[in-house]
Amino acid sequence: MTSKSETTPAQLRDCSDCPIRHRAVCANCEPKELTALEEIKYYKEFRPGDTIVWAGQDLDFVASVVVGMAALSRTMEDGRRQITGLLLSSDFLGRPGRASVRYDVSAISDVTLCCFRRKPFEDLVASTPHIGQRLLEMSMDELDAAREWMLVLGRKTARERIASLLAMVAQRDLKVASPSATGPLTIDLPLSREGIADSLGLTLVTASRQLSPSPI
Numbered sequence: 001m002t003s004k005s006e007t008t009p010a011q012l013r014d015c016s017d018c019p020i021r022h023r024a025v026c027a028n029c030e031p032k033e034l035t036a037l038e039e040i041k042y043y044k045e046f047r048p049g050d051t052i053v054w055a056g057q058d059l060d061f062v063a064s065v066v067v068g069m070a071a072l073s074r075t076m077e078d079g080r081r082q083i084t085g086l087l088l089s090s091d092f093l094g095r096p097g098r099a100s101v102r103y104d105v106s107a108i109s110d111v112t113l114c115c116f117r118r119k120p121f122e123d124l125v126a127s128t129p130h131i132g133q134r135l136l137e138m139s140m141d142e143l144d145a146a147r148e149w150m151l152v153l154g155r156k157t158a159r160e161r162i163a164s165l166l167a168m169v170a171q172r173d174l175k176v177a178s179p180s181a182t183g184p185l186t187i188d189l190p191l192s193r194e195g196i197a198d199s200l201g202l203t204l205v206t207a208s209r210q211l212s213p214s215p216i
Helices: 031-038 118-127 129-155 158-177 193-200 204-211
Strands: 041-046 051-053 061-067 070-075 081-087 104-107 111-117
Touching (some): 031 118, 061 118, 070 193, 081 193, 111 118, 118 129, 129 158, 158 193, 158 204, 193 204
Antiparallel strands (some): 041 111, 051 104, 070 104
């Protein structure tokens, strides 16, 4: 695993000031529950291209993405790679009760993770209804998103797939920025064209063609 040393950025030390507080796994927590999370948390930072965790690797933490974007991917025996999901700000990495993940997870941009030691976090889930309830809500949202993505990959054209990807990122950016945000929204998509192709089941040539400006 490649990463910077564990850090606690000054602007993130207090959970009440966290930029993803209203969307993360701790969204429904009461003050005493936040205090319990504070005691088991630490931060990790990754650079673009760093591997956060390999498929099958023992994972001694679970984490919320505070800043940045990461990709979940699988590589087949012939070298073809499929990005099966994107982790954006407030998304959760890892599963309580599971010691490993089934996918490679790599940083697409600079990524900051708010990590919780896995065993103490599992104990908190068992004893803190608000955390367990929020995890269930997030899991249901993830299931709905996976079903929607099946439609994107199974029925939409190449151009429609790219439009759907941009719309998904834009909607998430808007919700994370503020639940009531208004005005223009700028999409930050650090995925390369190859990454876009790997996400959408397209060839690099097709993705590049669809992203290039159409001639007048």
